[in-house]
Amino acid sequence: MNIVVCIKQVPGTTKVKIDPQTNTLVREGIENIVNPFDTYALEEGVRIKERCGGEVTTISMGPPQAEEMLREAIAVGADQAILLSDTAFAGADTLATSYTLARAIEKLGQPDLIICGRQTLDGDTGQVGPEMAEMLGLPFVAYVSKIEDIDRGYMRLQRMIEEGHEVIEVPLPAVLTVVKEINTPRLPSLRGLARSKSAVIPIWTAQELGVDKNMVGLSGSATRVINIFFPQRVHRGEILQGELESRVESLIDKLREAKII
């Protein structure tokens, strides 16, 4: 099985605070991390390789510093990593991103399986996986929580939906997005760390991919961000005061007034 895992470097936003003076994101101390959802995709790719043989290739589109993250991917079991980096790729929306990734996957040859995380932490759209599947003309299954079996060109898997889970059979090659329930990503091994230090990570530019510059980056994007602002949270609440018992009683009174209970 030749497996491609798409990963992205994102700001570790959980600690992001807004500076009340300047109304901007406080970036100090915010390090870039691999998109947490992608770590499950990578782990699953490595597990499948360990079971069925083959190779795991990680690809990422991003600025040159994303190379560091691709090294981390090698440390946890990827065989090789490729960085798609070019100023022409900047400002890409999901359409241009999935086009660029799809062209890179075609350049790699015909993989048997492509795995992505369910969404990224920053853009948070979950659209790149399905859009890329369509550009590659491959079947697609989202929110995969378990791979039950791989046999003779087919994969049987479980995917999560609102109401429960479905068991689905999909022919390979296919594109999957996975959820965190699928596995627990491993820590890097000493051997992996050694490999990651010496690994050569090729950088593919627009020219190397042979892509039309009008299809990538901002020029290839169908959507544009025209405004950004910070959500206004109006403090409208009332913190109930007094003895615990009277606070609970007052809450019940208020809910009764609102005709909720």
Next chain:
Amino acid sequence: MAIQIDLDKCTGCGNCVPACPFGLLEIVEEKVRLKEGCTLCGACQEACDYEAIIVEAVEPSSVSDSYQGVWVFAEQRDGRLKSVAYELLSKGRELADTLGTELCAVCFGHGISEVKQLIAYGADKVYLVDDPALAQSQEDLYTGQLVELIEKHKPEIVLAGATSLGRSFIPRVAAILRTGLTADCTGLEIDLAGRLLLQTRPTFGGNIMATIVCQTKRPQMSTVRPRVFKKNVPDKSRKGQIIKVDLDRERTTSRTKLLSFVEDITEMVKLEDADIIVSGGRGLGKAENFQLLQELATVMGAALGSSRPPVDEGWISYSHQIGQTGKTVCPRLYIACGISGAVQHLAGMQTSDIIVAINDDPNAPIFDVVTYGIVGDLFKVVPLLIEKLKGDLA
């Protein structure tokens, strides 16, 4: 499209630095420098008094005006329409009226009851594809059929629910049509001059709101999470047309096969339909303590929800998770117990009518969105609440 910085004009004054919402500008050796990640929003250009920063404007739209009408993908499951279909029709009606165009619902399935309800909620036309092959969500068939209908009728806007189905197949439709798609919109408005859909969505985990347009491609496509828009009161006297369309078997075949479906039955009351939700977070400490919340939920006739940490810890199943990577809910009453209120959780519940939080940390961000807050130990407050409610009901 690009941002250009003229270093000859730049005086290094630094006015632009705080203007960048992403903090990407810095002054190095008395000149401005741009880090990676620019979205070309233009905020720095406005802040610069020396015309040193130029963000090239978007070329005027050259979109064919043959695209007309607002469409809503009306999702159903087991023949029953989902609430998000009605919510989107209510919003879609407003958009169509502003544009002076028609509102159409598109519905795929088999033996769907209440198709007329789509008209009562505002549709002028319903394109209905009823076929046994569509009894279960077949995403390949859905993708092919929706593309075909869009290519034939050319709507200018297509809205769909950001459900697991919508988030999975709508991007494929957009990719085939090579058009823009904006995920999880929380605001939709019309800019009449360019007949543009102004799509506002949270990004960076809800820390930033972005307004996005799709200027040069049609249709303009958006997904919207359930319970983001309110349903109108249905008008049963509204007239509309139901147009039956045959499933195109030539064009659409399904490559994936649904072998079985296992329903999650740990939910006593469905979260999405609940009037009251009692929800627990990390403050519960362990799985057994959900019993206490379940007791409160039972007394109130409420559904049981959770923030992400208890799900990660394995205290409760994923179907109870509310927030960015879980469900979006909008009950009449949301009671958050031991939930600190990370933005990712707030994103899933902050439009609830009344929000009550019980937490022993007075600085927990959840208190920023509450209607009523009780600062205190939930293991004292909740039993007291149960006792008093039971006393009231007895």
